[in-house]
Amino acid sequence: xxxxxxxxxxxxxxxxxxxxxxxxxxxxxxxxxxxxxxxxxxxxxxxxxxxxxxxxxxxxxxxxxxxxxxxxxxxxxxxxxxxxxxxxxxxxxxxxxxxxxxxxxxxxxxxxxxxxxxxxxxxxxxxxxxxxxxxxxxxxxxxxxxxxxxxxxxxxxxxxxxxxxxxxxxxxxxxxxxxxxxxxxxxxxxxxxxxxxxxxxxxxxxxxx
Amino acid sequence: xxxxxxxxxxxxxxxxxxxxxxxxxxxxxxxxxxxxxxxxxxxxxxxxxxxxxxxxxxxxxxxxxxxxxxxxxxxxxxxxxxxxxxxxxxxxxxxxxxxxxxxxxxxxxxxxxxxxxxxxxxxxxxxxxxxxxxxxxxxxxxxxxxxxxxxxxxxxxxxxxxxxxxxxxxxxxxxxxxxxxxxxxxxxxxxxxxxxxxxxxxxxxxxxx
Amino acid sequence: xxxxxxxxxxxxxxxxxxxxxxxxxxxxxxxxxxxxxxxxxxxxxxxxxxxxxxxxxxxxxxxxxxxxxxxxxxxxxxxxxxxxxxxxxxxxxxxxxxxxxxxxxxxxxxxxxxxxxxxxxxxxxxxxxxxxxxxxxxxxxxxxxxxxxxxxxxxxxxxxxxxxxxxxxxxxxxxxxxxxxxxxxxxxxxxxxxxxxxxxxxxxxxxxx
Amino acid sequence: xxxxxxxxxxxxxxxxxxxxxxxxxxxxxxxxxxxxxxxxxxxxxxxxxxxxxxxxxxxxxxxxxxxxxxxxxxxxxxxxxxxxxxxxxxxxxxxxxxxxxxxxxxxxxxxxxxxxxxxxxxxxxxxxxxxxxxxxxxxxxxxxxxxxxxxxxxxxxxxxxxxxxxxxxxxxxxxxxxxxxxxxxxxxxxxxxxxxxxxxxxxxxxxxx
DNA sequence: GATGAATGAGCGTTCATTCAT
DNA sequence: AATGAATGAACGCTCATTCAT
Numbered sequence: 001x002x003x004x005x006x007x008x009x010x011x012x013x014x015x016x017x018x019x020x021x022x023x024x025x026x027x028x029x030x031x032x033x034x035x036x037x038x039x040x041x042x043x044x045x046x047x048x049x050x051x052x053x054x055x056x057x058x059x060x061x062x063x064x065x066x067x068x069x070x071x072x073x074x075x076x077x078x079x080x081x082x083x084x085x086x087x088x089x090x091x092x093x094x095x096x097x098x099x100x101x102x103x104x105x106x107x108x109x110x111x112x113x114x115x116x117x118x119x120x121x122x123x124x125x126x127x128x129x130x131x132x133x134x135x136x137x138x139x140x141x142x143x144x145x146x147x148x149x150x151x152x153x154x155x156x157x158x159x160x161x162x163x164x165x166x167x168x169x170x171x172x173x174x175x176x177x178x179x180x181x182x183x184x185x186x187x188x189x190x191x192x193x194x195x196x197x198x199x200x201x202x203x204x205x206x207x208x209x
Numbered sequence: 210x211x212x213x214x215x216x217x218x219x220x221x222x223x224x225x226x227x228x229x230x231x232x233x234x235x236x237x238x239x240x241x242x243x244x245x246x247x248x249x250x251x252x253x254x255x256x257x258x259x260x261x262x263x264x265x266x267x268x269x270x271x272x273x274x275x276x277x278x279x280x281x282x283x284x285x286x287x288x289x290x291x292x293x294x295x296x297x298x299x300x301x302x303x304x305x306x307x308x309x310x311x312x313x314x315x316x317x318x319x320x321x322x323x324x325x326x327x328x329x330x331x332x333x334x335x336x337x338x339x340x341x342x343x344x345x346x347x348x349x350x351x352x353x354x355x356x357x358x359x360x361x362x363x364x365x366x367x368x369x370x371x372x373x374x375x376x377x378x379x380x381x382x383x384x385x386x387x388x389x390x391x392x393x394x395x396x397x398x399x400x401x402x403x404x405x406x407x408x409x410x411x412x413x414x415x416x417x418x
Numbered sequence: 419x420x421x422x423x424x425x426x427x428x429x430x431x432x433x434x435x436x437x438x439x440x441x442x443x444x445x446x447x448x449x450x451x452x453x454x455x456x457x458x459x460x461x462x463x464x465x466x467x468x469x470x471x472x473x474x475x476x477x478x479x480x481x482x483x484x485x486x487x488x489x490x491x492x493x494x495x496x497x498x499x500x501x502x503x504x505x506x507x508x509x510x511x512x513x514x515x516x517x518x519x520x521x522x523x524x525x526x527x528x529x530x531x532x533x534x535x536x537x538x539x540x541x542x543x544x545x546x547x548x549x550x551x552x553x554x555x556x557x558x559x560x561x562x563x564x565x566x567x568x569x570x571x572x573x574x575x576x577x578x579x580x581x582x583x584x585x586x587x588x589x590x591x592x593x594x595x596x597x598x599x600x601x602x603x604x605x606x607x608x609x610x611x612x613x614x615x616x617x618x619x620x621x622x623x624x625x626x627x
Numbered sequence: 628x629x630x631x632x633x634x635x636x637x638x639x640x641x642x643x644x645x646x647x648x649x650x651x652x653x654x655x656x657x658x659x660x661x662x663x664x665x666x667x668x669x670x671x672x673x674x675x676x677x678x679x680x681x682x683x684x685x686x687x688x689x690x691x692x693x694x695x696x697x698x699x700x701x702x703x704x705x706x707x708x709x710x711x712x713x714x715x716x717x718x719x720x721x722x723x724x725x726x727x728x729x730x731x732x733x734x735x736x737x738x739x740x741x742x743x744x745x746x747x748x749x750x751x752x753x754x755x756x757x758x759x760x761x762x763x764x765x766x767x768x769x770x771x772x773x774x775x776x777x778x779x780x781x782x783x784x785x786x787x788x789x790x791x792x793x794x795x796x797x798x799x800x801x802x803x804x805x806x807x808x809x810x811x812x813x814x815x816x817x818x819x820x821x822x823x824x825x826x827x828x829x830x831x832x833x834x835x836x
Numbered sequence: 837g838a839t840g841a842a843t844g845a846g847c848g849t850t851c852a853t854t855c856a857t
Numbered sequence: 858a859a860t861g862a863a864t865g866a867a868c869g870c871t872c873a874t875t876c877a878t
Contacts, residue, residue: 011858011859025323025324026323026324027238027322027323027324027325028323029236029237029239029323030323032850032852033851033852033853034850034851034852042859043859043860043861044852044853044860044861045853045854045855045861045862046858046859046860048852048854049858050858053852053853107322109318109321109322109374110236110319110322110323112318112374112375112377112378113236113315113318113319113322113374114234114235114239114315114319115234115235115236115377116236119377122378123378123381123382126378145394145395145398145399146395146398146399146401146402147399147402148395148399150379150383151396151399154368154371154372154375154379155399157375158368158370158372159364159367159368160367161367161371162363162366162367162371163367165321166363168321168324168328169321169328169331170359170363172328172332173335173336173339174359185354186354186355186357186360187360187363189355190354190355190356190360190364192355193355193356193410194403194406194407196410197406197407197409197410198403198406200406200410201402201405201409220842241867241869242868242869242870243867243868243869251843253843253844253869253870254842254843254845254870254871254872255841255842257869257870258841258842259841262869262870263868263869263870443742444741444742445656445737445740445741445742446656447654447655447656447657447741448741450872450873451872451873452871452873460838460839461839461840462839462873462874463838463839463841463874463876464837464838464839467837467838468837471873471874472872472873472874524740525740527736527739527740527792528654528740528741530736530792530793530795530796531654531733531734531736531737531740531792532652532653532654532657532733532737533653533795534654534657537795537796537799540796541799541800544796544800548800563813563816564813564816564817564819565817565820566817568797568801569813569814569817572790572793572797572814573817575789576785576786576788576789576790577781577785577786579789580781580784580785580788581785583736584739584781586739586742586746587739587746587753588781590746590750591750591753591754591757592777603772604772604773604778605778605781607772607773608772608773608774611773611774612782612821614828615827615828616821616824618824618827618828619820619823619824638862638863659846659847659848660847660848660849661846661847661848669863669864670863670864670865671848671849671864672850672851673862673863675849675850676861676862677862680849681847681849
């Protein structure tokens with residue numbers, strides 16, 4: 001007799017993927033373990049066999065994103081280049097990563113906007129991200145209150161993240177899919193345009209002073 | 210004789226305020242009607258006496274914000290001025306409103322990032338907001354993909370909203386309260402600086418073409 | 419200024435009528451005091467002003483039917499006539515009363531079939547009804563087990579009552595309204611036909627013995 | 628080692644039986660899931676593990692009766708015999724089934740007399756029952772308004788059903804248990820006596836015409 | 837006589853989690 | 858590794874009833 005035909009991926013990762021999709025779409029609270037088990041086509045108790053609790057399951061979902069995210073950042077940081085180019089590169093890498101993993105920013109927003117129990121790990125991740133942008137920015141210009149690295153950090157992450165968080169709403173508003181290739185390209189060029197605008201202004205200001 | 214020992218505000222609005230604070234802090238799903246009743250110091254059943262369901266209570270909370278928000282926008286729209294000035298004014302009004310009602314952007318983010326059941330009314334509100342920014346922007350410049358009103362809309366709302374959504378996290382990261390006067394001032398000046406950068410760039414580009 | 423224009427009937431009886439209709443249609447448990455108040459167009463608390471509890475309100479509803487029912491029975495009993503004629507008369511009066519007050523048998527059936535809290539008063543009423551049929555029947559024939567007054571009592575009340583209890587179901591089954599004149603007439607003639615059949619049989623049996 | 632201290636019947640059927648008894652005695656609305664769970668000696672949540680809702684639990688209870696009832700009817704229909712004998716047989720089977728499953732008619736009466744949410748399935752069942760009696764009756768005699776199959780159907784079901792519905796009341800009235808063997812026998816002989824009376828009358832009438 | 841506000845108790849239902857197998 | 862059964866706690870909500878005015 002055959003050993004109950006197991007699916008392409010083993011149960012543990014099928015559960016993780018199901019959790020990823022459901023949490024990302026509906027939010028932590030709106031998803032029950034039963035939902036996850038059903039989607040993963042496994043027994044409900046098996047979820048607890050692999051992940052000790054619902055909270056831990058969620059943690060694993062974002063942990064996987066953190067790792068991938070960190071890898072992308074590291075790859076960019078490794079390349080030597082001008083500051084201006086570096087910032088464009090980082091923005092691009094950030095945007096591309098989010099476009100590919102669009103449920104990730106949604107998961108983060110859910111937690112942040114409701115003081116979820118996973119804020120701490122999000123904080124750690126965010127601090128790392130901030131560090132990677134702070135250095136080039138501080139090289140670039142004097143830190144005035146309106147041009148501090150902190151402000152740019154919030155501005156750029158907001159510009160990128162919110163595009164994906166709001167994707168479903170924008171889609172309904174404008175009748176186009178914000179995740180389609182053409183729309184992504186438009187957004188990306190806009191972001192670079194904005195970045196250029198800022199760098200130009202910084203240049204002009206430092207020239208002037 | 211005393212006026213029947215009731216608190217400064219009547220039960221209905223005490224409930225609404227409690228709901229506002231709790232939903233804004235913890236998110237719709239994480240807040241139970243018991244929590245709201247306890248915070249409002251009323252009987253749980255009384256919540257249903259005034260608001261027919263938890264969903265309706267939430268609706269009322271955001272409806273109140275919508276009304277205030279629309280009033281602010283209308284006030285700005287009424288003033289005649291240059292396009293550049295108008296955009297600065299609108300940004301300023303938007304930011305100030307969010308700073309005063311910082312739970313409002315959090316409530317919206319919660320719903321949007323988890324496809325909550327109130328997306329529809331959020332959409333309506335967002336469409337209105339978009340309309341009020343679209344006209345001045347389209348006056349300003351040719352609509353290229355990277356400088357379309359849509360892109361600016363997402364960019365500015367992201368820049369503003371996320372500052373408040375992330376306030377708790379930033380507070381922990383930087384050890385300063387993002388909602389304190391000094392920090393708000395810094396953010397506000399940054400936003401105007403960014404807007405100026407963009408407008409300058411648009412000017413230069415239209416001069417050049 | 420006018421004294422809040424009161425409706426054709428005063429509040430107390432409007433409440434009673436509303437309760438009658440709702441209880442009769444939906445059953446005691448399925449009807450809330452709010453429902454009654456809404457239907458009677460009075461304030462919910464006013465129901466308790468006139469009727470001390472939901473149970474008492476129900477009691478008053480059936481009490482009103484009892485009184486009317488007793489009056490009808492008494493009227494029939496008063497007329498001197500042959501036994502056979504008396505039984506036909508009683509059956510007729512019973513049926514006509516139920517046809518006019520078709521919610522009454524439904525109310526009774528609800529209580530009886532769910533051991534409701536009003537069984538006792540129902541019992542009293544039923545005993546009275548039984549007494550009024552027992553005497554003529556016992557005059558008529560020897561009481562064998564299969565022809566005892568008790569059996570006839572159950573048989574006739576079942577034949578009459580169930581027609582009304584089942585009216586909604588029969589209506590759907592047969593596509594005709596059992597409470598329409600034509601249908602009532604058919605039922606009534608059937609009941610007399612059955613009664614005649616029984617009396618004939620009793621006659622033949624007593625002739626034979 | 629013991630087989631995991633579970634009662635003679637497994638939880639699912641213990642719940643179903645408890646529901647049967649409680650619904651039959653007190654009525655759908657007067658019985659809470661807690662009551663059922665307590666009687667079945669299981670956890671309240673387990674009721675929902677086996678039956679998705681209170682309504683479905685009730686449905687299962689009557690469904691079980693339907694199946695048994697249909698089986699009995701089918702068994703009778705299979706036997707070839709004279710029309711008169713067939714009607715006696717059907718009446719007998721009907722009565723015996725009700726005597727054995729006396730909570731069944733009560734459940735039906737509850738629903739019918741309060742327009743309960745399960746009327747539809749009751750209607751289907753009743754239509755089937757009607758069909759099984761219609762054919763032999765229509766063979767028997769011309770259909771006059773007072774001797775139509777419909778009338779006989781209501782008459783006989785009323786005569787049988789109400790005996791059981793009223794059992795608790797009759798018991799209190801007469802001081803004898805209507806479900807005791809002797810009383811059942813009396814009722815049964817009465818029913819056959821009535822049927823004979825009707826058949827005789829039909830015979831006489833068709834002879835005469 | 838009439839009403840709006842308030843409340844305690846309970847209901848049907850869901851869910852994360854446990855456990856024996 | 859996998860599962861069906863079981864459970865305690867909580868949740869949103871309803872309702873009969875009370876009470877001050």
